[in-house]
Amino acid sequence: MQKANPIGVFDSGYGGLSVLKEIIGKLPGYDYIYLGDNARAPYGNRSFDTVYEYTLQCVRWFFDQGCSLVILACNTASAKALRTIQQRDLPGLGAEKRVLGVIRPTTELIGSLTETGSVGILATNGTVASNSYPVEIAKFYPGVKVYQEACPMWVPLVENDEYDNAGADFFIRKNLHNIFTVGKQIDVLLMACTHYPLMKDRIREHVPVQVRLLSQGEIVAESLDDYLMRHPEMAALCSKNGTREFYTTDSTTDFDNHATRFFGGPVKSHHLQIG
Numbered sequence: 001m002q003k004a005n006p007i008g009v010f011d012s013g014y015g016g017l018s019v020l021k022e023i024i025g026k027l028p029g030y031d032y033i034y035l036g037d038n039a040r041a042p043y044g045n046r047s048f049d050t051v052y053e054y055t056l057q058c059v060r061w062f063f064d065q066g067c068s069l070v071i072l073a074c075n076t077a078s079a080k081a082l083r084t085i086q087q088r089d090l091p092g093l094g095a096e097k098r099v100l101g102v103i104r105p106t107t108e109l110i111g112s113l114t115e116t117g118s119v120g121i122l123a124t125n126g127t128v129a130s131n132s133y134p135v136e137i138a139k140f141y142p143g144v145k146v147y148q149e150a151c152p153m154w155v156p157l158v159e160n161d162e163y164d165n166a167g168a169d170f171f172i173r174k175n176l177h178n179i180f181t182v183g184k185q186i187d188v189l190l191m192a193c194t195h196y197p198l199m200k201d202r203i204r205e206h207v208p209v210q211v212r213l214l215s216q217g218e219i220v221a222e223s224l225d226d227y228l229m230r231h232p233e234m235a236a237l238c239s240k241n242g243t244r245e246f247y248t249t250d251s252t253t254d255f256d257n258h259a260t261r262f263f264g265g266p267v268k269s270h271h272l273q274i275g
């Protein structure tokens, strides 16, 4: 058996499991280790410094577990911590260590999907305030107009199992009304938070039929596949015994109960004390 070098997948909580599910569907042979920092979630309203500090602690933990490659399957962490970790911390953490996020693969693609040249981004306060999506999309598609809407109630609705009722509809309608009032031409709408795909059916009900509603899981999985093909040295380092391990910084019982909905199958997690 190859020495364990799982691919690390990180989120502030459960949302990254929706990304991990797609990654495993695409690349089932690799070993995976997932960490949800549930005890300190949600990250969406936290400051840059706090999100950076928490994310870096978790990235270090992944490296201690033998990971060479870590995916930040969280938009907020990708927006607020990834660049600093890549530029400031990674050089001191080992020459073969890599950390990738979810924003870059999405922004590389999104401009090619719009015919009107207008895209909408639904995200947490933190992701919207970071301006990462407009900045990154402008690098690849300078002509595309980007409209953002912060939906701070959506993550708590998902985390509290309240996303499938009339109370949730109120907030879904409100945020969608806001973004379509300013972005009348939007024809591609991105759920730029890994929690939102759980609400996809409810969101779809209030989005005009001609608008394409996009989630990130498949995009990130496709992009990771491509990355590993372009970096065979990294693909060779990552172990391939088909193992999956789950860690949470909060209650394992809560995690396992919620996680099944995001992951689409049973999850048995371990507790991790961090920070």
Ligand code: DGL
Pocket: 011, 012, 013, 015, 016, 041, 042, 043, 044, 045, 073, 074, 075, 076, 077, 124, 127, 155, 192, 193, 194, 195
């Ligand atoms: N899942 C995180 C994201 O994609 C948001 C959850 C949180 O606010 O912690 O941005």
